[in-house]
Amino acid sequence: MRLLTGLRAWTVQRASALFMLGFLLWLGAVLLVSPPAGYAEWRAMVARPATGAAFGLFFAALLAHAWVGMRDVVLDYVHHPRMRAAALALVALALLGIGVWVALALAALGAR
Amino acid sequence: MKLSIYRYNPEQDARPRMQEYDIAPEHSDRMLLDLLIRAKVADDSLSFRRSCREGVCGSDAMNINGRNGLACITPLAGLKEPVVLRPLPGFPVVRDLIVDMTQFFAHYHSVKPYLVNDEPPPERERLQSPQERAELDGLYECILCACCSGFCPPYWWNPDKYIGPAGLLQAYRFIADSRDRATHERLAFLDDVYRLYRCRTIMNCTEVCPKHLSPSRAIERIRAKLLKDGI
Numbered sequence: 001m002r003l004l005t006g007l008r009a010w011t012v013q014r015a016s017a018l019f020m021l022g023f024l025l026w027l028g029a030v031l032l033v034s035p036p037a038g039y040a041e042w043r044a045m046v047a048r049p050a051t052g053a054a055f056g057l058f059f060a061a062l063l064a065h066a067w068v069g070m071r072d073v074v075l076d077y078v079h080h081p082r083m084r085a086a087a088l089a090l091v092a093l094a095l096l097g098i099g100v101w102v103a104l105a106l107a108a109l110g111a112r
Numbered sequence: 113m114k115l116s117i118y119r120y121n122p123e124q125d126a127r128p129r130m131q132e133y134d135i136a137p138e139h140s141d142r143m144l145l146d147l148l149i150r151a152k153v154a155d156d157s158l159s160f161r162r163s164c165r166e167g168v169c170g171s172d173a174m175n176i177n178g179r180n181g182l183a184c185i186t187p188l189a190g191l192k193e194p195v196v197l198r199p200l201p202g203f204p205v206v207r208d209l210i211v212d213m214t215q216f217f218a219h220y221h222s223v224k225p226y227l228v229n230d231e232p233p234p235e236r237e238r239l240q241s242p243q244e245r246a247e248l249d250g251l252y253e254c255i256l257c258a259c260c261s262g263f264c265p266p267y268w269w270n271p272d273k274y275i276g277p278a279g280l281l282q283a284y285r286f287i288a289d290s291r292d293r294a295t296h297e298r299l300a301f302l303d304d305v306y307r308l309y310r311c312r313t314i315m316n317c318t319e320v321c322p323k324h325l326s327p328s329r330a331i332e333r334i335r336a337k338l339l340k341d342g343i
Contacts, residue, residue: 006303
C-alpha cells in the first residue's frame, strides 16, 4: 500500500494524464492525416517498436491513472473496512485483468 | 424578519427539527447575530456560540441559507427570508447551532501550529526580511472558525483522517515561515493519502472563508513544496 500513496500517487496521476493527453493528440493527428487503410496496415503500425512501446506505455498510464482515481473514490465513499477491502480488491482485479489482456494482445501483435 | 432555526437537544429530542421565529429587528440591528440575540431573548432555550461579535473570534460560524459564514458579519440586508440557520455541516451537534469542534482542533494540533526552531535564540527576536514576512500574509489571519472545513466534502467523508482546509492552511503557515526549521518533518507528516491528499480541489473552502483567505491555494503550495522536496 505504501507503494502508491500521498505524493507518489498524486504525481503518477498527473504525469499519466499528461502522457495520455499527448499520446491521444498524436494518435488523433495520425488518424486524421494518414489513417491506416485496413487491418494489416493498422497492425503494422502497432508492430513498429516505437509505436508499440507508446501503445504499451499508454495502457500502463491508463491503468495507473485508473487505479489512483478509483482508489480515491473508494477511500472517499466506502468506509466499512471489509467493504473497502472488497471494493479495492475488485478494482485491482478488474484493472489487472485488463492489463493482462492488453499485454497479451500487444505481445501477439509483436510476435507476428 | 422570519428565521428558521435548527433545533436539537440530544438529551430530550428524538430527532432534530426546524423552528420558525418571527423577530422584528430594531433600528440599530445590522448583522444576523443581532437578530439571533433577540431570538434568544424571546426563547432562552435557543443555543448558539458567540463572543466578540465582530468577526475576530470565529465562534458564531454556522450554515446561513445553505452557506457557511459568521453570523456577526453577515448583514441582515440582502438575506433571503426565511433565513435558514443550521449548525456547521459535517460536525457533530452538541445542541442547536453548537457543534463539537474536538476533532477539528485535534487536526489543528497535529500540524504543530507553532515555530519549531532548536537553534540557540538570538539576543533579541528572530528577524525576518519584509519579503519573508510577506509570505505569511493570507495565512496568519485564519481565526479557526471552521467555515471552510465545514463546507469541504472530503472533510465530510473522512473527518477523522483528513486534516481539512483549516488545518492545512495552518500547516502551510508554518511551512512558509522562514524562522521554522522543521519544514522537512512537516512535509513528511503531510505526505499521506489521507492527511493532505484527500483534497479534491473543490475549492469550497476558499469560496466560503469569511476572512477571504484561500486554503486551497495553501494546499496547492504544500503539494508543490512536497513535489520539489521529493525531486
